Amino acid sequence: MPTEISDDPPTGREATRYLIDEALGYVYSGALRAAASLGVADLLAGGPLTVTELAARAGVDAGGLRRVLRVLATRRVFEELADGRFALTPAGQALRSDVPLSARPAVLMLTDTTLWRPAGEVELSLRQGGPVFEDLFGMSFFDYIARNPQTATAFHTGMAAFSDQENEPIAASYDFPRSGVVIDVGGGHGGFLLEVLRRHPGLDGVLMDEPHVVTGHRLDTEDVKGRWRLAPGDFFTDVPVGGDVYVLKRILHDWDDDSCVTILRHCRRAMVPGGRILVIDAVIPPGNEPHQAKAVDMMLMTAFTGRERTEAEFAALFAAAGLRIARIVPTGTMVSIVEVVEP
Structure with a gap:
């Protein structure tokens, strides 16, 4: 684990050790990606194994694998037992591909080269005042995944997994109408819309996204037939x-303000009188406390034109689209539901 510090600001040697540990953070992400890609957690699902057994089943070098697992054991993903075997921890169980709410697809997405490489070029992003994805890959992120089916699959599967662990509490946090039409704009594979329809039998739903995305939808279930x-x-x-309700879940944070205003205006014109738009995104809190959205925001800065936003930034965005915030509903997850209506 990184050097622990007290509530008082670190100084001297303690501060130096702390910053060096922080600078090594990318090593842990690389190790986690390797373990996820190789399916190490799946191999350990039946119980502890020696590194030799694990390496043989994964088809990799045993000495190198031991070093990777030793690093991840310091982050409590795996545990090295007294007899030298490695076992899964409770956190490591979530890296299995066969468990509910598996983190594996999200880990693979977040550590994919399309996000990893831009994140290493923060200084370049700051100097040129925008994302560096095109500098590295020759085109925008969304153009790139449109031309690379394997990357697109990893991205959309990862986003679905990223969302699966939050869909239920988010849907439970909002008082959807008893009847009407919910339109999930940019809704991916439809995991959130499915959860809403299951909870509200009087609602109908529309899943909108690009053609190659909606073909992978998950709505074909008996309970919402x-x-x-x-x-x-x-x-x-x-x-x-x-639509009575338009959902924009983790959409606006991908785009610059002008693009967001375009999307919002389309929703405003399309919704029925008295309709509402639900922007489901992080609302960055003030102060210095840790919040996942602050890290995600930096990732967005280097790879996308978008950003995570504060309440004031959202208010300005909606005003430009002829809308206003009605309320902000916490969900118990990283994101909030920002309910938006016409003035």
């Missing part, structure tokens, strides 16, 4: 009309 439809499309062009 006949209450949904797909709407392949581009939210920069238009969105389906007639």
Whole structure:
């Protein structure tokens, strides 16, 4: 684990040790990606194994694997037992691919080269005042994944896994209407929409995203049969009309303000009188306390044109689209529901 410090600011040698440990943070992310990619947690699902056994089953070098697992044991992902075998910890169980709410796809997405490389070029991003993805890959992030099916699959599967652990508490946090139409704009594979429809049998749903994304939808279940439809499309062009509630879950943070205003205006024009837009994104809190959104915001800075926003920044964004914040609903997750209505 990194050097622990007291509540008082570190000084002298303590501060130096602390900063050196912080600078080594990328090593842990690299080790975690390797373990996830090799399926080490799946191999340990049946119980502890020696490194030799693990390496043989994974098809990798035993000496190197021991070093990776030893690093991850300091982060309580694995545990090295007294007899030299390695075992899964409770945290490591979430890295298995066969458990509910598996973190493995999200880990693979967040440590993919498309996000990893830009994150290492923060200084370049600061100097040129924008994302560096195009400098590294020759095109924007979304153009890149449109041309690289394997990367696109990793991204959308990872986003689905990222969202799965939060969909239930978010859907439970908001008082959706008893009847009407919910349109999930940029809703990916439909995990959140599925949760909303299950909780509210009087609602119908529309899943909108790009054609290659909605083909992987998860809505074809018996409990919501006949209450949904797909709407392949581009939210920069238009969105389906007639919705009572428009959901933008983890969408606006990917885009610059002007692009967000375009999306919001499309939703405003398309919704029924008295309709509302639910922007489900992080609302960055003030102060110095840790918050996952602050780290995600820096990742967005280097790879995308978007950002995580404060309440004041959201208010300005909505005003530019002819909208206003009605309320902000906490969800018990990293994100909040920002309910947006016409003035």
